[in-house]
Amino acid sequence: MNTGPARGMRDFLPEDVRRRQFVIGVIADVYQKYGFEPLETPSVENLETLQGKYGEEGDRLIFKILKRGEGAETGQADLALRYDLTVPLARVVAEYRSKLPKFFKRYQVQPVWRADRPQKGRFREFYQCDVDAIGSTSMTVEAELLSAAADVFVALGFTDFQIVINHRKLLNAVLAHAGVPAELHGPALVIMDKADKIGIDGVRTELSERGLAPNVAETLLEQLNGTPPADLDAWMTAQSAVLNDDGKAGIAELQQVFTLCKSTSAGPHLVLDRSLARGLSYYTGPIFEIRVADLAGSMGGGGRYDRLIGMFSGEHIPASGISLGLERILVVMGERKMFPESAVSAPAEVMVVQWFANRTALYLEFATELRRAGVRVELYPESPSDDGKKVGERQFKYAAARGIPFVAVIGGDELANGTVAIRNMKTGEQQSVPRANLVEILRHG
RNA sequence: GUGGAUGUAGCUCAGGGGUAGAGCUCCGGACUGUGGCUCCGGCUGUCGCGGGUUCGAAUCCCGUCAUCCACCCCA
Numbered sequence: 001m002n003t004g005p006a007r008g009m010r011d012f013l014p015e016d017v018r019r020r021q022f023v024i025g026v027i028a029d030v031y032q033k034y035g036f037e038p039l040e041t042p043s044v045e046n047l048e049t050l051q052g053k054y055g056e057e058g059d060r061l062i063f064k065i066l067k068r069g070e071g072a073e074t075g076q077a078d079l080a081l082r083y084d085l086t087v088p089l090a091r092v093v094a095e096y097r098s099k100l101p102k103f104f105k106r107y108q109v110q111p112v113w114r115a116d117r118p119q120k121g122r123f124r125e126f127y128q129c130d131v132d133a134i135g136s137t138s139m140t141v142e143a144e145l146l147s148a149a150a151d152v153f154v155a156l157g158f159t160d161f162q163i164v165i166n167h168r169k170l171l172n173a174v175l176a177h178a179g180v181p182a183e184l185h186g187p188a189l190v191i192m193d194k195a196d197k198i199g200i201d202g203v204r205t206e207l208s209e210r211g212l213a214p215n216v217a218e219t220l221l222e223q224l225n226g227t228p229p230a231d232l233d234a235w236m237t238a239q240s241a242v243l244n245d246d247g248k249a250g251i252a253e254l255q256q257v258f259t260l261c262k263s264t265s266a267g268p269h270l271v272l273d274r275s276l277a278r279g280l281s282y283y284t285g286p287i288f289e290i291r292v293a294d295l296a297g298s299m300g301g302g303g304r305y306d307r308l309i310g311m312f313s314g315e316h317i318p319a320s321g322i323s324l325g326l327e328r329i330l331v332v333m334g335e336r337k338m339f340p341e342s343a344v345s346a347p348a349e350v351m352v353v354q355w356f357a358n359r360t361a362l363y364l365e366f367a368t369e370l371r372r373a374g375v376r377v378e379l380y381p382e383s384p385s386d387d388g389k390k391v392g393e394r395q396f397k398y399a400a401a402r403g404i405p406f407v408a409v410i411g412g413d414e415l416a417n418g419t420v421a422i423r424n425m426k427t428g429e430q431q432s433v434p435r436a437n438l439v440e441i442l443r444h445g
Numbered sequence: 446g447u448g449g450a451u452g453u454a455g456c457u458c459a460g461g462g463g464u465a466g467a468g469c470u471c472c473g474g475a476c477u478g479u480g481g482c483u484c485c486g487g488c489u490g491u492c493g494c495g496g497g498u499u500c501g502a503a504u505c506c507c508g509u510c511a512u513c514c515a516c517c518c519c520a
Contacts, residue, residue: 118512120514190517298520392480393480395479400480411478421478423480
């Protein structure tokens with residue numbers, strides 16, 4: 001029997017869970033500081049809720065659930081595991097609109113599932129940490145979302161991350177201006193997006209394979225590639241003059257985001273990337289991605305989706321959001337050894353040794369006394385008579401292996417004069433103290 | 446869906462036709478109020494699974510499964 005978890009799924013042992021909870025805690029704290037409220041939705045959605053929202057590739061990766069009963073025979077599916085947290089949010093907004101505030105700001109940290117092939121930092125079950133703001137077309141929303149994301153990474157100890165931004169309307173305008181036929185917009189963007197991986201020549205080759213005329217391809221390359229201009233604002237204004245109305249609108253919004261972000265923690269990290277496209281089909285405005293040099297994929301991404309909620313309710317409600325990839329943050333933090341001591345804390349502050357056989361009640365009472373005083377206490381679960389082994393050695397060894405910093409012993413001497421022997425497992429120092437003073441000494445040394 | 450690498454002890458890995466090894470872990474002892482250091486002794490394997498070649502396969506061949514990595518796409 002294979003005892004490993006299913007492909008792309010993982011078990012989280014106590015040390016893993018502590019790290020995950022540490023990062024999730026930081027994220028939730030930051031989001032709450034911005035007034036975002038928590039939301040949870042079911043793991044399973046009706047299949048029709050998810051289908052047709054993510055684009056062709058996304059639809060293919062949805063984990064479907066077979067119909068119960070007779071349906072199982074036919075292989076038909078009517079339910080599916082959620083693919084992201086954005087579409088379920090759109091469904092919730094469409095359903096509960098009248099109960100939700102005019103501007104609904106929510107954060108959500110839950111697992112999502114994708115029938116993808118696992119890879120570094122990529123799993124079939126993984127947590128996303130989403131923040132979204134519903135109900136406003138103002139770029140204030142984007143500035144706050146990016147600022148909150150930047151606060152998260154700073155709080156976790158990152159200094160070298162980039163927040164890359166682009167705009168769907170600008171992209172469409174640039175494609176139109178270069179002479180790319182509408183039906184090739186999608187493929188052309190995908191190819192442009194790979195520039196950092198396959199190089200300029202690779203992009204040139206792939207564009208011509210797709211049937212783009214060489215001069216169109218060259219125009220595109222000039223437009224979308226190369227380092228951002230030194231005077232970004234002047235460049236954007238100049239571009240705006242050349243492009244269609246969509247392009248003008250996109251550039252105006254990007255300029256606003258850059259201006260607004262100057263007064264937030266996102267400012268120093270914000271970079272324009274003219275080739276950033278993003279795969280999900282529901283984006284309509286600014287799009288963003290958070291990157292760090294040592295990871296091929298992104299640590300987070302998002303964008304504005306003003307027409308997604310309308311797919312459920314018929315009424316278009318503007319919305320924008322960003323999703324952080326918990327697993328990828330953990331992968332990078334693990335490689336860089338960025339977890340503070342507090343994130344990998346020991347299971348208990350003190351372990352109580354069972355010195356005498358058949359005196360478990362005494363030790364349990366002692367442990368209870370400490371716990372009532374707020375100390376995290378582990379009681380060694382076996383008394384010496386249980387296995388006939390040497391009393392001290394294995395208990396101390398166990399405490400050391402578990403990384404418990406203090407061991408408390410009540411042996412013959414201690415029992416006689418009402419004291420406790422307390423040993424610091426790190427330094428090896430040991431002292432006998434009155435039992436009543438133990439908590440005080442643990443707290444203040 | 447495509448390509449590559451790797452599957453041998455609980456863990457990390459060596460061995461590439463003649464019946465299985467090291468280090469660490471674990472257990473016991475040196476050391477019967479106390480871990481870490483040192484020394485001595487000991488346990489552990491369908492060599493991923495199925496088939497083929499061979500007198501003989503962990504080793505060579507075919508298939509298969511799993512894991513990791515890359516592509517696609519994405520968090």
